[in-house]
Amino acid sequence: xxxxxxxxxxxxxxTESTFExxxxxxxxxxxxxxxxxxxxxxxSYLCLTKSFYSHGDSYVIKIGNDIFEVEGVFNTERTGxxxxxxxxxxxxxxxxFTINKNHIEPLSSVIGKFPVVICSPEHAPITNQGPIERxxxxxxxxxxxxxxxFQHLIEYRKILRNRNKVLAEAKLxxxxxxxxxxxxxxxxxxxxxxxxxxxxxxxxxxERYINSSYHQLVIDGELPSIAYEPSLPVDKxxxxxxxxxVFASELTRRKEREFQVGTTVVGPHRDELLFTINGLDLxxxxxxxxxxxxxxxLKIAEFFYLREQCNETPILLLDDIFSELDTVRAANLLELxxxxxxxxxxxTNRDLFDKNVADADxxxxxxxxxxxxxEEQKNVx
Amino acid sequence: xxxxxxxxxxxxEEFSQLPGIGxxxxxxxxxxxxxxxxxxxxxxxxxxxxxxxxxxxxxxxxNFTETDPCGICSSSKREVDTICVVAxxxxxxxxxxxxxxxxxxxxxxxxxxxxxxIGPEDLKVKELLVRICSDVDEVILALxxxxxxxATTIYLSRLLKPLGVKVTRLARGIPIGGDLEFxxxxxxxxxxxxxxxx
Numbered sequence: 001x002x003x004x005x006x007x008x009x010x011x012x013x014x015t016e017s018t019f020e021x022x023x024x025x026x027x028x029x030x031x032x033x034x035x036x037x038x039x040x041x042x043x044s045y046l047c048l049t050k051s052f053y054s055h056g057d058s059y060v061i062k063i064g065n066d067i068f069e070v071e072g073v074f075n076t077e078r079t080g081x082x083x084x085x086x087x088x089x090x091x092x093x094x095x096x097f098t099i100n101k102n103h104i105e106p107l108s109s110v111i112g113k114f115p116v117v118i119c120s121p122e123h124a125p126i127t128n129q130g131p132i133e134r135x136x137x138x139x140x141x142x143x144x145x146x147x148x149x150f151q152h153l154i155e156y157r158k159i160l161r162n163r164n165k166v167l168a169e170a171k172l173x174x175x176x177x178x179x180x181x182x183x184x185x186x187x188x189x190x191x192x193x194x195x196x197x198x199x200x201x202x203x204x205x206x207e208r209y210i211n212s213s214y215h216q217l218v219i220d221g222e223l224p225s226i227a228y229e230p231s232l233p234v235d236k237x238x239x240x241x242x243x244x245x246v247f248a249s250e251l252t253r254r255k256e257r258e259f260q261v262g263t264t265v266v267g268p269h270r271d272e273l274l275f276t277i278n279g280l281d282l283x284x285x286x287x288x289x290x291x292x293x294x295x296x297x298l299k300i301a302e303f304f305y306l307r308e309q310c311n312e313t314p315i316l317l318l319d320d321i322f323s324e325l326d327t328v329r330a331a332n333l334l335e336l337x338x339x340x341x342x343x344x345x346x347x348t349n350r351d352l353f354d355k356n357v358a359d360a361d362x363x364x365x366x367x368x369x370x371x372x373x374x375e376e377q378k379n380v381x
Numbered sequence: 382x383x384x385x386x387x388x389x390x391x392x393x394e395e396f397s398q399l400p401g402i403g404x405x406x407x408x409x410x411x412x413x414x415x416x417x418x419x420x421x422x423x424x425x426x427x428x429x430x431x432x433x434x435x436x437x438x439x440x441x442x443x444n445f446t447e448t449d450p451c452g453i454c455s456s457s458k459r460e461v462d463t464i465c466v467v468a469x470x471x472x473x474x475x476x477x478x479x480x481x482x483x484x485x486x487x488x489x490x491x492x493x494x495x496x497x498x499i500g501p502e503d504l505k506v507k508e509l510l511v512r513i514c515s516d517v518d519e520v521i522l523a524l525x526x527x528x529x530x531x532a533t534t535i536y537l538s539r540l541l542k543p544l545g546v547k548v549t550r551l552a553r554g555i556p557i558g559g560d561l562e563f564x565x566x567x568x569x570x571x572x573x574x575x576x577x578x579x
Contacts, residue, residue: 109565151567158528165495180500183493183535187528 001114001312002342003043004081006072010062012038013371020375025338025363029350035371036346040118040317042070043344045086047116047315048140049097049107052123057088057095066091074114077312084114108154112144115306119299120319126298127275127282127291134273141302142202145309149198156191156268159184164263171262178255185251188267193243195268196230200238203228203273209301216300217293217332223278224294231270292324296333303341316343322352338363389415441512443505444488445470453485460484462518466509466537468492468525476523484521487512492529493536501536510540519547526553526571 007018013035019026028036041051041060051060061068071085088095097104104110125133143150163184170177203226214224232246250266251258258265275282275294282294299316306314316337322330322345330352337343339362347353353365367374385393389411396407414422438444439451446452453459453473463484467473473486489504513520520541524530538548554572555564564572 148566148570155528162495162528162532169495180493180495180536182539183532184495186535187531 001074001076001315003046003315004073004075006039006042006046006070008039008042009067009069009071010065011042011068011070012060012062014038014042015062015371017371017373019366019373021342021344022362022364023342025334025343025345027350027353027363027365028344028346028368029348029353029365030368032348034368036368037120037319038371039368040120040319040344040346043072043315043317044116044118045070046072046074046084047110047114049086049095049110052118052120052317058090061088061090076114082114108150109147111150112147112310115144115310115312115314116317117299117303117306117314118317118319119296119321120317121321121324122319123295123299124291127286127294131270131272134275135269135271137298138199138202138273141206141305142198144306144314146198149195152191152194152198156188156195159187159191160264160267160269163188167258167264168262171259177259185248188264189244189247189251192247192268193240196232196234196243196271197238197240199268199271200228200230206301206305209305210297213300213304214294214297216336217297217329222290224297225276225279227274227276229272229274231266231268231272289326292321293329296321296325296329300333300336307341313341316341318343318345320346320348322347323349442486442488443490443508444473444486458483462516463521464509464512464517464519465521465523467523468530468533472523484519489524489533492524492533494529494532504533506537506540509537510544513541513544513546517546519549522548522550524550526551 002023003021005018005020007016008014009016017035017039019039028039030036041053044050044052045060050057053059057068067087067089069085069087071083074082074084076082083100085098086095095107097107097110099110099113123133123137126137139153143153163181166177166180166184169175170180207226210224210226214222230243232243232250234243234246238246247267254265277286277290277294280286282291286294303314303316318337322334325333334353337345345353350365353363364375392411392414393404393407396402396410397404399407402410414425417425435447436445437447437449439446439449439454441450441454444451444453448455460483464487465476465482465484466487466489467476468489468491470488473488476482476486487505487509489506489509491499491504493499493501493504520537522534522537524533534550538550541548552575553568554575555561555568561569
């Protein structure tokens, strides 16, 4: 799949910008704060219906306007050209997503149609902070490859919110919520057991991808690994019934604790994903450089995983990550990504690309300045 | 709104409070009312007042009715041994349209939703339990296929089963006349889970 073109309107600092993209590397260069990342954000809206920054849609609208609009044409392997448009009105608090002028409802059904892999400094917490970021990572990868997983995830979160509300309310009223909790327990267990099985299956499959991508960036003998650590004490190889059984008995066992704190204390919303290099916990022992390399490797692995699962080659958004890698790793990465898919790269340093992209014909360079865009002439060899 | 008289503006405002009516539809309705002969407008307004004054809850099934008990509960043609439990009066209308159900109903007045502050005491649950006696063979739980409907189904089935009554629920699956390829994944998954031997 690749994105032929995009038009953004009242989006961040862009009043109206249009791009015709190339099928391979598209490099957006410019000083800080000129609007390079905003274009990646706009692409994220087309693929995921939202930004990769975790804030609301109203922040994205160009100051002083009520509506933003992003429109683009994807050329997909499965269904050919697809015109995709997303518009958000702050006044009506309404987001409309259309594919070939057909309204898509609910928005969640868009996920996975236009697979995308995004790597930005915004994602650094995946390797160096708490488990919530790693769960978000794993959830987005599996959701893009399986809409059923995503539906279960949405359902699980809703059930959890309702259940937590019952617990919090009971704590406040000093009441026994047992009877009102039961209908939520059953649903939480069903949806939760499904999520756990899928996460375990994903981690088992993903190990191979992370191994291979890490070694494309690093030549020496570092051995990366990921492990799924469910919050529930399940056996090594468990199926959905096993998980449901353990979940049910844990809810019973931790009942008093839940009443005390007024929230759900066990379940997939407390799962952890452990990253290691040579058996050592990345969070504790890795250097800055290893963190960055691991993150990029994760994202490259995500790319190959999704390509196989989705029957559609994802596009890659690399936001300002080359400046964070040493020259050898950066060159390895650039060589790797510029031939596997359509890639969007932002950078303040254009020298890197002048030197490294061997086949200048296959890449396009755009200079972004103050919300305006200029495509550069191709280098004449 | 400028240039529009206050009374017209007020009517538009009132209409736009109605479910499913946006600002534009409200305007269209208000202008339509304005063009109607006065007697027609009186008819509409009288109908509005009547429905509010005459309609009450049926003391048996808790549906809206003008006569208590309601037409369905007092009909001799309905089989009182089967009670179909629904969330809203709308759902009764939907099932009645099939003409295939001959039992009676019970309208809960909503579904369990802690986030919206709706608990069992806000629904007509006690009223349902007092109806369960030896004459009732089956209770059909016909609630919405979402997490709130599901929670209500589970909650009620736990209360009802110990009373020795058969408790059933609606099947979930693919709509008739629909194409498999257009069914959403969640529906298709549920339909697979609920598959039956042919």
